Amino acid sequence: MHREPRLDRFNDNVLAKYQVYNSIFLTLPYDEIQKTGALLPLFQDICEKGFKENKNPSEIVERFFNKYEDGHSEDDRNNLLFRFIQYIERQVVLFDAIEDASFPIVNNMDGRGTLRNVKEEAEAKQKVKELKEYLKRFKVRPTLTAHPTQFYPGTVLGIITDLDNAIQKNDLVKIKALLAQLGKTPFFKKEKPTPYDEAVSLIWYFENVFYQSASKIHNYIQQNIFDGEDVGNQVINLGFWPGGDRDGNPFVTTEITLRVAKRLRRTILLNYYRDIRELKRRLTFRGVHELMNEMEKGLYDSAVSGTGDIKLSLEDFISKLNQIKEIVMTKHQSLFVDEIDDMLNKVNLFGYHFATLDIRQDAGIHNEVLEEIMQTKPDLLPSNYAELNEEEQVKVLTGLNAKIDPEDFEEGMAKSTLSSIYAMQEIQKKSGEPGANRYIISNCGSIQGVLQPFAYLRLCGWEEPSVDVIPLFETVPDLQSAHVVMKKLYTNPVYKEHLERRGNKQTIMLGFSDGTKDGGYLMANWSIYKAKEELTKISREYGIKVVFFDGRGGPPARGGGKTHQFYASLGPTIENEEIQLTVQGQTISSNFGTKDSCTYNLEQLLSSGVSNEIFSNGKNLLSDKARQTMNELADISYETYSNFKKHPRFIPYLEKMSTLKYYAKTNIGSRPSKRNKSAELNLSDLRAIPFVGSWSQLKQNVPGFFGVGTAMEKLDKAGRFDEVKEFYEHSEFFKTLLENSMMSLTKSFFPLTAYMKDDEEFGEFWQVIHDEFIRTKAMLLKVTGYDSLMENQPAGKASIQARERIVLPLLTIQQHALRMVQELSKDPEKNKEKIEIYEKMVTRSLYGNINASRNSA
Structure with a gap:
């Protein structure tokens, strides 16, 4: 199946199919004037030729209208351009769906970087023992973020999924109907989405893709590498930012944070409920059926509970599954025990939280919060705090001991920041600690940057907070001094005690996007590489296990591109026991949008850590x-x-x-x-x-x-x-x-x-x-x-x-539209309406x- 070169597989299964389905799409009658589809290929042809002849975009548009639409009014011409835009948007969707449908054919699902390949390589090099040891402690955590780099509404995502299935089956009738539906489905959002809307559209991927893919990978590791024994490690964790990421987003409120956590919890409970119902049809044995009924009812009642109260505790759920497994193994010849293991693996992977909701805020905002606290609670901090030197400020911050109520503050940053911490406590009570146990500080460049939010956690009645405080170093200067900041933290007695309670593990986030914006491509990447080396060195010196969380975007300019290759290239001087990275916008749909692509790309990330650690033999060490x-x-x-x-x-x-x-x-x-x-x-x-x-x-x-x-x-x-x-x-x-x-x-x-x-x-x-x-x-x-x-x-x-x-x-x-706006803006009053039309076109x-x-x- 995979013998022909990858390019040939791409040409046969993606390009050729696109040409066939696109020709059907262009002939479908979407509007009263049925010639948009016929004119678009002619326009494309004129664009291609025009740029070869060094024509500018306006000349190209003009040439097209002179040739094919001569005599039409400016309004008619602009309407046609808007219709072209709508058609092209849908052509992109069609291409996406075909590429998704062909993913397992174009990519070798057992090839390099897949788990099967890793297992075979470990066997060939007699390193199976090392592989098992590594998989007991290694983790991958993709964190989905709603950064606006892809704009498909949920309705369109649904059509893409259905198109993908129809294309796999070559069902022309269905494809034609779906293309017609696509032509009539609006892409344009009339209103800005709320952070809750963003969360709902991304949870779709958890529910429909990651839930199956992550557990499939875990099952494979357990069955094929550990011979059915428990791995004793989650291997894959999921992270989530919409509804928790407050940095520069005034629309993320405490209420939204709690609603998103509830939605994540409800979604995972409903997924379990569906699986348990399915399993119940198999496990019809005496002593088992009753327990299945109890779980089914408990999960359903917990999922639909208006208050979000849990009717079947996580511990009880796991204990019942283990009871069932025991009965099935001892009394029923282990019938369907693999299905029970699959269920147990899912519950161990996703708990009742599904994904960890990270809270993030900017260090500058934490300074504002401190000022508000000093004004509202003058007894808490010395009035000359701002004049104190670093050492004295650190002493004040680590010595704060009181419980403050967000309601004592006017509407503002102090109230919203403190109430977000109380929200974390509430989420942990209902979803378990992993529901919200990370507080990230963006633009962090000093020890106070970390200790301020750490102090706020403790001021919210959380003397021993079950939260990881995570600094995010982004600009080139901040990256260069990151290890100095961390050394001060590791030697601070109060923070050191906190780290001991957290298992002597410190997560540090490094931002590619702002690094590139600040320092350019090579410097950003090199600064992060060197910062990781310095941070690894200082952390190892103080007995701290450092975990790097990379703010990597989709494109190379934001740290993306061939991500797994990047991780496989890091040498032993950089701690690499966990790969944590943000995944956003189009990268979610292109790398994790279907079960095939999600499984493949998660396996690639897993294997990049493995190959770096076990197969590299020091090859990655820079001389x-x-x-x-x-x-x-x-x-x-x-x-x-x-x-x-x-x-x-x-x-x-x-x-x-x-x-x-x-x-x-x-x-x-x-x-x-x-x-x-x-x-x-x-x-x-x-x-x-x-x-x-x-x-x-x-x-x-x-x-x-x-x-x-x-x-x-x-x-x-x-x-x-x-x-x-x-x-x-x-x-x-x-x-x-x-x-x-x-x-x-x-x-x-x-x-x-x-x-x-x-x-x-x-x-x-x-x-x-x-x-x-x-x-x-x-x-x-x-x-x-x-x-x-x-x-x-x-x-x-x-x-x-x-x-x-x-x-x-x-x-x-x-x-062309940008050029028209510039031209018309020379007399903005006279051309107000026309400017609006061209701005809308842009x-x-x-x-x-x-x-x-x-x-x-």
């Missing part, structure tokens, strides 16, 4: 020479990127020439695109998603490559290119970095914006970006020895090219393009 090369490359790249950011046209370019300001209008996510409300655009307040997304919409993908070319070229000119080449050939870490950067370049398309080079204000700035693109491409080809980008990943490249081809007309329309075109990218930049 001193390699470090020196990486340091130089990162420094040159950082300087190049920093100078680029200081360019006087940097912010104006994003404001005037990109879609940045339109992100806020798309109603795609519950949180604002900036951390503060000021009218002035300030880069440090700007969220990484609109930042990376705006470059992606321009098809310039700056955060994924800028500075990389200059850095390599500088060493090349100094006659030292052989050092870079040697580094690339001997380091998986560097190789993965460059391959991900290559993906960013592959998704760039400069002819789209080439018209900007003649712009009076921005021409020179556009040229700077384009020059670096050309330079980086040349250097990447030189170091890899390839003739074209992504030559070693032909199927991945073909997928990107197919998606880029689908959205080319969409991007052309978007750029906003609408954002959707399909980001959905198509799956990994945006």
Whole structure:
């Protein structure tokens, strides 16, 4: 089945099918004027030819109308462009569904990086014992976040799932009906989703995908690697941010946090209830059936309870399952014991919480909270606290001993922060400790940054909080001093006691997105690598097991790309007993959207940890020479990127020439695109998603490559290119970095914006970006020895090219609309209505393009 090359499998099972189904889709009558589907391929053709002839987007649109729609009014023309956008959005969905349906054919489900492959490799190398030992302590935790990088409403997700099934069966009648349904189903959200809406749409993946995939993997490990014995470790945990992530999101309230936790609990209880009903049909034996009835009733009553009260405790549930297993084994020849084991594994994996709801808030907000506490409760802290030095402030924070009530405060940050902590206590009572036992502090750069929220936990009547306090280091300077902050914490007697109660385990989060925005691609990745080394070293010194939680986005510019390759490349100098990472937006649907892709990608993550630990034989250790090369490359790249950011046209370019300001209008996510409300655009307040997304919409993908070319070229000119080449050939870490950067370049398309080079204000700035693109491409080809980008990943490249081809007309329309807005804005009063129409066109075109990218930049 998998003998033909992967590219051929992709062409036969994805591209060929897309062409067939797309031709059906384009002939379906969606609107009164039935020619949109016929005109779209003609428009696409004109776009492709036009960019080859160096035409600008408006000239291309004009040429199309002159040729096919001559004599129509501007309104008619714009209506057709809006209909094109709607069609292209749906073509993207069709492509997604076909790619999902073909996943197990295009990807070898028993190939490299799968558990079966890992087991066989361990047997061949006689390392089964080491593999078992490692799996007893190793964990993978994907944490789903609702960051707005994909905009499919739930109704569309449902159609994608059904299309996926119909495509697998080649059911043309069903496919046609679903495409017709898709054509009539709205994509555009009239209102911004609430954090609760976001949570509900993501819990869908837990209920329908992760529940089955995670338990399937656990069962495989238990049956095939541990020969049926209990693994004694969860191996896979799930994390969740919607409803708990408060950072810069004023819409996350305590009520929403509690509602989301209840929804997670209710969903897992209903999943158990369905499974128990299914199992009850098999376990009809005396002494067993009665226990099944009790569990079924207890689970159902707990799930539908309005107050969220639990009628069957988790302990009781597990004890009854074990009782049943015992009876079945001793009296009924172990009939259906595998099914009972499967149920026990699920309950051990997901408990009553399903996924851990993380609470996150910005360190700056915690400072505000402290000020409010000092004003409202003047006796708690010394009035001169702000003037005290670090050591004295630390003493005050660790010595606080009182219980404060959020209701004593006016509406504001203190009240909401303290009540979020009381909510954590309530969730732990109903869902168990893992329901909400992590408090994350973003933009954390000091010991006070960690000890302030730690003090708030204790001020909420939680003298010994069953919570992990997790600093998030993001900017380059914060990453560089992270180990200094942690050393102070490890040597602080009060915090040290807390860590002992938490099993001497400290989780530390590292943020790629803001790191890249701050320091550029190479410097962000290298800073995080070095920070992890320093943090590993200091933690081992103090007997602390450090766990790294990576804030990695979908695209390489946000730390994404080939994630499992990245983890497999980390050497023994970086603690790697748990892989924890955020998964967001399109990465959820592309990597974990179906049971096949979810199982495959979870196995890849698991095996990356295994191969790094057990099969690498020190291959991943960076030599001193390699470090020196990486340091130089990162420094040159950082300087190049920093100078680029200081360019006087940097912010104006994003404001005037990109879609940045339109992100806020798309109603795609519950949180604002900036951390503060000021009218002035300030880069440090700007969220990484609109930042990376705006470059992606321009098809310039700056955060994924800028500075990389200059850095390599500088060493090349100094006659030292052989050092870079040697580094690339001997380091998986560097190789993965460059391959991900290559993906960013592959998704760039400069002819789209080439018209900007003649712009009076921005021409020179556009040229700077384009020059670096050309330079980086040349250097990447030189170091890899390839003739074209992504030559070693032909199927991945073909997928990107197919998606880029689908959205080319969409991007052309978007750029045309942006140009019209600029032109009409010269007389805004006179052109008010027209500007509104073109602005709406820009906003609408954002959707399909980001959905198509799956990994945006």
